[in-house]
């Protein structure tokens with residue numbers, strides 16, 4: 234049921250929507266959040282069952298891809314035919330959003346990531362700095378609960394982490410041996426997974442199933458971190474509420490949201506302020522679907538920039554096989570350690586900007602078996618692979634390109650008949666060079682660590698980090714929102730998630746999404762005099 | 766030629782029901798050992814719509830994909846056949862992949878050797894399976910995936926490959942805490958990020 238007279242209507246209850254709703258509710262704003270999915274009952278997590286790998290890999294209703302899951306709350310995402318490259322978008326639609334699935338690797342952007350044009354002559358500078366975001370990174374860390382260690386020379390100093398680093402295991406020790414031999418940078422990762430009891434949540438038990446759902450809440454999914462606190466503050470969360478469009482009044486200001494409720498009935502939720510937090514794909518989709526006399530090409534899209542500059546983090550995975558027995562299938566799934574040896578620009582490498590080498594853990598025997606041939610040698614090959622592999626992923630910065638975009642599919646719709654998003658994406662030359670460099674360096678580390686064989690998986694795109702499609706900027710002709718995440722075209726519309734990223738940096742995005750959301754909430758509250 | 770019936774998820778579920786009722790009613794056929802796969806008749810999986818030859822071919826196919834070797838059991842020895850039969854109730858595409866694969870193997874076995882697939886020797890079976898993989902890679906991938914899934918979700922196999930699943934409703938494994946001393950060299954590195 235629509236809520237009477239809320240101050241702020243938030244759409245989407247994932248990483249951004251949760252942080253923003255909590256912060257506004259702390260200030261005392263009356264907030265209602267519309268979420269198309271529901272609460273996920275931890276009993277349904279595949280991680281609870283010993284055949285978790287089959288449940289996940291077979292493509293059931295916990296698959297990473299909404300196109301495979303096809304739950305009623307999912308919407309399909311199509312891919313434009315662009316020469317054979319068919320990216321598959323990952324996301325989860327529920328209270329907590331994609332943090333239900335995420336691995337909780339929790340790095341921050343570097344100061345230089347906000348100044349790419351000034352420093353490296355590419356893309357655009359952000360209209361804010363690392364220093365502007367730092368207090369919000371800290372606040373987000375405190376709310377999510379982080380394990381790790383401060384003092385990394387590749388990053389600006391940061392406050393001590395709330396809980397100590399998680400174990401890296403024999404798997405991590407092996408990779409450390411490689412980095413040490415190469416004399417390269419590495420550091421134990423910040424993870425939004427707590428290693429000690431923290432804020433009413435228990436410490437991680439090291440099962441290594443985090444991507445299949447963490448039922449005990451040691452992994453910071455926002456249904457366990459921000460949401461209980463936001464609800465305690467009086468925020469209202471409407472589940473099974475799928476927004477069809479954001480409505481404008483006769484002055485071209487946003488007046489509310491049209492959504493389908495759990496019974497499929499179209500409802501109108503009024504609001505003084507609307508904040509869209511539907512992720513880098515769902516947000517442009519909603520804006521492009523919100524057409525009106527004022528905005529015939531979609532809301533906040535007078536310059537045609539909504540949906541453009543779609544960025545992901547192209548990622549190259551390289552795996553080494555070792556003689557010794559490793560333990561990559563236990564311990565939290567996110568990266569136990571990373572290297573930023575090749576993060577900052579060095580033009581002698583043949584590309585601008587850089588990447589992080591991330592060492593995510595491995596799956597169980599079923600996933601390993603997929604690389605093993607059938608037949609007479611099957612068991613010998615399997616015994617060589619499992620449990621003997623360690624991998625490194627080169628997670629590369631993706632530069633914005635207007636032709637990489639989300640638009641609306643002319644034919645495909647969700648279960649409510651709302652047009653689905655369509656992805657057009659091509660890898661840029663700079664990124665391709667970076668991926669090659671990353672694969673070569675990862676191979677060197679693995680060999681230095683003692684790998685007897687190294688395999689380059691050559692898969693190139695990580696379509697779980699969705700960014701850039703409603704970019705931030707000062708120039709209203711080239712960007713969709715201003716530095717406060719407020720739409721240039723519509724004063725009472727805010728867009729707060731990965732879509733507002735100007736550039737992608739070479740690290741996972743979610744700590745930055747959380748920090749931006751907290752900062753945007755403060756900005757909205759500070760200007761509450763302008764709400765009416 | 767054995768008569769062939771098209772599988773569908775529905776006909777599969779219906780006939781599974783019928784066979785289980787008839788066998789519970791004591792109507793199952795009398796046991797006789799089938800030498801090609803070393804199993805008694807009633808130990809063969811219930812695959813409704815499959816005749817006897819197809820059921821034997823099915824087991825032989827599974828056991829060439831994952832054979833008994835190097836101290837490890839063959840697929841059917843750990844009931845992968847039954848596991849796959851269960852998957853059939855959930856996945857029409859998988860039924861079709863197996864069906865077309867088995868048709869191919871039967872046809873080629875008869876054409877080349879005048880025998881059923883399960884009566885061929887291992888080298889001959891492997892040759893035909895390789896041909897199947899080259900001719901219809903998508904179906905073969907599905908078949909192979911289902912066999913691997915059946916095999917690597919068996920607790921007996923976990924034990925043999927040295928894997929403990931540690932589901933999240935159990936206590937996790939024990940791991941050594943991170944040793945901060947290992948960062949000694951890196952701590953001394955000059956600042957690697959750019960000041961802005």
Ligand SMILES: Cc1cc2nc3c(=O)[nH]c(=O)nc-3n(C[C@H](O)[C@H](O)[C@H](O)COP(=O)(O)OP(=O)(O)OC[C@H]3O[C@@H](n4cnc5c(N)ncnc54)[C@H](O)[C@@H]3O)c2cc1C
Nearest residue numbers: 245247248249269326330331336337338476512730741743
């Ligand atoms: C497998 C995987 C691993 C990952 N690991 C990491 C990691 O280690 N570190 C990291 O930083 N990031 C990681 N990510 C990415 C991270 O999960 C996302 O960056 C983050 O969740 C994005 O937050 P968000 O709020 O923008 O969107 P989401 O979390 O996706 O939330 C958006 C919400 O909006 C809702 N919504 C969308 N459209 C509508 C509508 N029309 N009406 C109502 N509701 C709507 C959705 O249902 C959803 O709940 C990972 C992602 C995946 C898939």
Ligand code: SF4
Nearest residue numbers: 437438440441443447
């Ligand atoms: S390893 Fe830790 S974070 Fe992952 S599922 Fe287990 S308890 Fe949760």
